[in-house]
Amino acid sequence: MKISEKGTLADIGSDTHELSTCPYPWRRFFARMLDLSLYSLIWHAFTALVLNRNIENNFFISLINSFVMIGIMLLLEPILLSKCGTTLGKLVFGLIVRDLNGRKLTYKQGWHRTFGIFRKGMGYNIPLYDLLIMANCYDKCKTQKLLPWEKNILYTIKDRKFNRIIVCIAIFILIYGMNALIILCI
Numbered sequence: 001m002k003i004s005e006k007g008t009l010a011d012i013g014s015d016t017h018e019l020s021t022c023p024y025p026w027r028r029f030f031a032r033m034l035d036l037s038l039y040s041l042i043w044h045a046f047t048a049l050v051l052n053r054n055i056e057n058n059f060f061i062s063l064i065n066s067f068v069m070i071g072i073m074l075l076l077e078p079i080l081l082s083k084c085g086t087t088l089g090k091l092v093f094g095l096i097v098r099d100l101n102g103r104k105l106t107y108k109q110g111w112h113r114t115f116g117i118f119r120k121g122m123g124y125n126i127p128l129y130d131l132l133i134m135a136n137c138y139d140k141c142k143t144q145k146l147l148p149w150e151k152n153i154l155y156t157i158k159d160r161k162f163n164r165i166i167v168c169i170a171i172f173i174l175i176y177g178m179n180a181l182i183i184l185c186i
Contacts, residue, residue, distance in 0.1 A: 022095060022155040025141040029134075030168055031089030032117075037175045038088050039072040040065075048182045070118055070125055078110030092168050094158035102154065109153070116149030 022028065043065065047053050055065055080087045081097060085104040090097065097113070099105055105113065118124065123133035140147055 022157050023141055023144045024093075024157060024160070025138045027093045027157070027160075027164075028095065028141065029138075031087070031093045031095055034089035034092060034168060034171060034175075035077065035087045036069060036073065037172060039069045039076065041175050041178055042072055042076075043068050044179055044182055048186050052186070054183060054186045066125055070122075074111070074114055074118065077114045078105075078107050081105045081110035081113070082107040088171070089168075092171060093164050094161075096154075096156045096158065098154045098156075100152055100154060105153070113149045113153060120148040 044055060047055055055061065077087055082105055085098070086096070089095075097105060099109060121133065121137050123130035137147055
């Protein structure tokens, strides 16, 4: 596989996968949002069931909660990528992340990738700055340019079936329903 001078990957020539840059920014975005929703559910369940506290809704607490969710992402996502080869969001959308040899990422590769997303894809989760960074990444992804965290990684998609979107919506509803149940139980 060769990287062109423009920073895009050449077609990997697989019958079952498309371009390795995976130029589907909206699918990738919603896969990430699904993963973040799951990390949020984990944190919400922990605070409610273990700490017996309900997460308050003010700016400062919301900011702290968002960074705790990022911490969960930085811990859990590399484990999922190295052990399962996917995350919930990637599984739902048929997104595949592998090393250049087609193997699952190691924990270290997964951590560097996830931290790279937090740093150069989410702008350290800093309000407004994160929107500028995400817009820039959207443009790069749409034009099939390598994103900074994709160096030495193959990112492909199995298919673009519409039913994947239906499954995503159903899981979002399930996660938010579970969050509502947790609130009612406190």
